[in-house]
Amino acid sequence: MRLVVLLASACLPFLSWAGTTDETGAVSGVATPTAAARDVATILPQAAIARRYFGHDAPWYERNIPFFDSPDAKTNQVYYYRWEVFRAHIRAVGAQGNVFTEFLQDMTWDRDPYSTLNDSAIFPIYDGRWLRDRSYLDDWISYLWTGGGNNRHFSESIADATYRRYEVDGDAAFATRFLPSMEQTYNLWDDHYDFDKHLYWIEPLLDATEYSIASIDASGGKDGFRGGDAFRPSINSYMFANARAISRLAALAGDEATASRYAAKAADLRRHVEQDLWSAELGHFIDRYKVDNAFVHYWNPVGGRELAGYTPWTFGLVDDVKYATAWAHALKADQLRGPYGLRTAEPSYRHYMQQYRYDEATGLRECQWNGPVWPFQTTQALIGLANLLNNAEQAVITRSDYAALLKQYTDLHYVDGHPDIQEDYDPATGKPIVGLPRSHHYYHSAYDDLIITGLVGIRPRADHVLEVNPLLPRDASDPNAMAWFALENAPYHGHLVSVLYDRDGSHYHRGAGLQVFIDGRKVASSPVLARLTAPIEQAPLPPVTRDVDLAVNLTGDGFPQPSASVNGDDRKALLHSIDGRMWFFPEIQEGWTTQGAADKPQWYALDFGTPTTIASSQIHFLDDATHFAAPASYAIQYFRDGAWHAVGSEPAAKPLANGVNALSWTPVTARRFRVLFTPPAHPRAVRLLEWKLYASAPVHQRIGPTQRP
Template sequence: MASSRLGLQLAVALWATTALTSSPALAASPKLDAHAIATARFGNDAPWYEGNIPLFESSDPKLDEIYYYRWSVYRAHQRDLGPLGYITTEFLDDVGWQREPYASLNDATGFHIQEGRWLRDRRYAGDYIDFMYEGGGNDRHFAEYIADATYARFLVDGDQDAATRHLAVMKHIYALWDDRYDFDKKLYWIEPLLDATEYTISSIDASGGKDGFRGGDGFRPSINSYMYANARAISRLSTLTGDQAAAADYAARAEALKVEVQKSLWSQDFAHFIDRYKVSNEHVKYWEPIRGRELVGYVPWAFGLPDDTPAFAQAWKHAIDPDELAGPAGLRTVEPSYEHYMRQYRYIKETGEPECQWNGPIWPFQTTQVLTGLANLLNDYDQDVVTRADYARMLAQYTELHFKDGKPNLEENYDPATGKAIVGLDRSHHYNHSGYVDLVISGLVGLRPRADDVLEVNPLAPGDPTDPHFLKYFSLQDAPYHGRLVGITWDADGSRYGRQGLVVTVDGQEVAASPTLKKLTAPLARKPAAPIVRPINQAVNLVLSDFPRGAASAGGDAKTVHQALDGRVWFFPEMANGWSPGLDKKGASAKQPWFAVDFGKPVSVRSAELSFFADDKAFAGPSRYRLEAWRDGKWVEVAKAPAPLANGVDRTTWTPVTTSKLRAVIDLAPGKDMRLIEMKVF
């Protein structure tokens, strides 16, 4: 979609929103125009978002832009595995360390679930959790807190059956982590690389400062907080099933870990949670503490582990100190006082480009954890070290990182001095290794998920109009919660929505209000979670040599043909995805190219979804196409698409037929190539 067209649509949407919300009749429950906003933000792909994501607007246009951008990142990373359902990927395309053939990785799964829990279509988070526990997705490749994230989803949708059905596997996986448990120290340990954080203080120092990609096994605040959270989640889920023995067992495990983390991983010298070495060699010794502060020391607060004491609260001073962890552009992963701070060890051999390290660069992964922990601190602890202003400032810094050359494109890690990407490789575009939407909804706006029948709202937006990150207004609309739709609106002076103050609504009806930004609660009678509809895509090919198989009339190299059936749909221009027939030598469009799927057996089919890419340059959506089924030894037309969409999903239906093959015969736009991103068949 041309940028000028997108800008015009966005302007129209914002005008429409303002016009609607300025009406006094709507003052108590301002209504954002879902269709206009979705169309402006997402163009032809708007149907995926409309009626699915919570709407949001504020007086900060960058905050708004990245809120919606992060939903587009989430959507782009939904991979359809056919009968196995949807999973959320970390990288858009394949990487060498993913779980084959699914392209899954489990290190950022917790973020993915916490983002996806805010969708009205519960299939994406639900399928993903099922895959983690039924499909082998939680292979413990990396340290994880997936049981805790599953419980966090339950706090939003209230679906007890979905949350508890995997308890047996959760317990089994919890027990498997005994291979990283020191029974003498009563703590878990892990290699930093397998904590998704290579080149930390422990791994660099364990190498004598020579490297740090591997090694440096340590008792880390991260894995022990994850295991604490998983044990607590298993306990709470067991309570839901009436298994009091298991609930007591895992509650005791969580409490024991909490005691040991606070006793052994808290450093009085650093006033921070830090690693201790598991490894012992000529450079470091078992149980010695590392020699500096790292951002990972805030992970315990992301799960509410630390006690509410003034001593522990002092750790947060380091997050706002510019000489320590607070960089000019964001949160450093290691302090600049560390000997090997920002020293680049690892490069791509072929190009010399820098690779990932955690010895100082900003990482959205840990920035998300810190902001989650800070939200918990501001909500649940009695302290005066940090304030809502600090939350808003850190969130604004994080928001700014999402822009590359003025456009949203989140990559892997960033220079804390400049905010420029360090690792910006071909694989890095629109990297899904962190959270953001949940930080806005549960943090900034303050919708705090609870297990009981109480709606709690506590915005972390600053209340001081002189604060540089003060929001004159914001509105969250249609956030699904306990089977209801919650709205939260703030208007500092009444000029935006016709009513001054904070207003909370449920299904459009006001339930609480305040003239100032403050914590509000209201009784909330829950309703059953919306049922999940799971149509199965019969055309997915996960293994190249298996059925279903793709074939094409032209331009049919194995990789691109496979991409058109691999269950991935994204419209970002930075990374090509899908099959193109190409132009002839004179630059003319191919004559009715076709793309076919061979199911390998007779199947009943009744609809298809074709996704085409367009960039207003080389690629355009087709003029038309028709779908043909293989019947009695010949191709028979079953449907036509006279005006297909590009950069969206084009859906076609027909009377069900049984066939072993289906193909799309395509008429291209004159002088333009075409890219078929994905063909799904149902």
């Protein structure tokens, strides 16, 4: 897979670059094409941008992500930061490939031993469908459907997300193989279905929204963590979307009976959500109670508007424009539009922002959904608004409003001046509410997908049409307008798509207006921002290749078993260096360290229990600018005949931190391997974030991003 992508980009005609990046991260300068390449979309200096945002870890991003550029410094920074968040939450789990975590660290409520949660499962799919390496999502989706990852711990829309991924890569054979599991899971939700009302109900906690209006009021205002079963727009929109996805995938597989059955289920849910969950009084989709007690009664509506009322648009359930009046509430400061983000409940609610729950260890406020801003639901609302603006003519909310809300969400990513997406925020201050150690770089939302499908406007479709409709104001005088932007090399239907907008042609010097490229060739253009379409055939997708990390030990039992020259009694730290997780964020640091060791060589070793063939290594060190740095040098050794021997290959360059130190050698079979360090200059120590070992050279080591056929 990586080989084909690299060859596709390598075959583009040469385009020289004479530009620079400025302090905003935006690109300036002049691209000078050769006479034979005037329509080739080599727009951005990707290597320079990758070095700016990712430092030593730049090669992974150069191989994988679409590159983005705009005049807004924060939008640029957060776009690239969110790709760091995506990468940080990839967890290698051995032969099963890779999964995605919601938190960087283990939580007591996540699923052992992988630390996954199904409520956040869709967001890596939304963002990751734009990655050129398809193995990550193939592994993740396979785990969700056949590895037990979708355990119905929370409500979910994973079948729909699987179909949304198919709309981008076009791999019908992969998406349809999970139909039996999708149907089985869908039918299990009958335990939350009211056959009289034709609607699904759920406890807000299990809808991943504890302390919602339904659960607080069902407790008489005394609590709200548990209880409050209700028919909610959220779970019913998820189930609508899952039914529609199953129907469409079944049609792809040639099963018309199943397609028809699930289309009927989706249509029935649409009818009953619109009929029963729309409140004419509130002008919004709302909950109705399933529970009946001293405080609330079955089928009565809740008494307030919540951001969850926009989920019908998130999943395309609403097909009547009359309901668009609900979006007026997202624009009013005394309703859902907070100064720093979209509130989850309005200030008129009598228990608005009342704090019920605190973390026992720190005393800090815990998660609630009675007003705080949540990136989770902000993402859903922005997807829903993009769908409305793309699909309906209405006068309630505009492209300018969309751009302003997206900008507000962008700003929310900053904590103390640095990107650090957290769980929830105070709408009056924009400050994180929870602020717990677990909260840093939290992955229960999307952002890059919003940039690609919303701001840039690539609208994924299952047919042979590429549609681009940037959701930016078309009036240049609008304060939310942008004069230019570019997205380069987004994978789509087996091709690479790029979109370029330059209002007057003065920024990129490639002509004025909007231009769309497929595999480097211009296929559509407009002198102004507009909806553009172009035919695009599905290109063959090469087989996905994956690298199996043999060093992973998720539980601490069995092999491989770690040991070390110092701090060997800290078993938790030893295991963190082989737990399949790796990130370079200094706010949460894990892994074995040489702290407290003498200024002499130190080692970290693995015992595989039986002779194991190893041919390459990836080592990740942290530099936090204070306590830890890369070692001065390192060597990899194996144990045989009572002595340690070099594997036969020395690092080609000085070890680096916050990136990948890759090394390959002629395969060696041994039971024990170790990495030997020469410490950095005193007083800093080495923090070994992760050590990965492979039976052969990983694909990206064999085929580098600069190699040509």
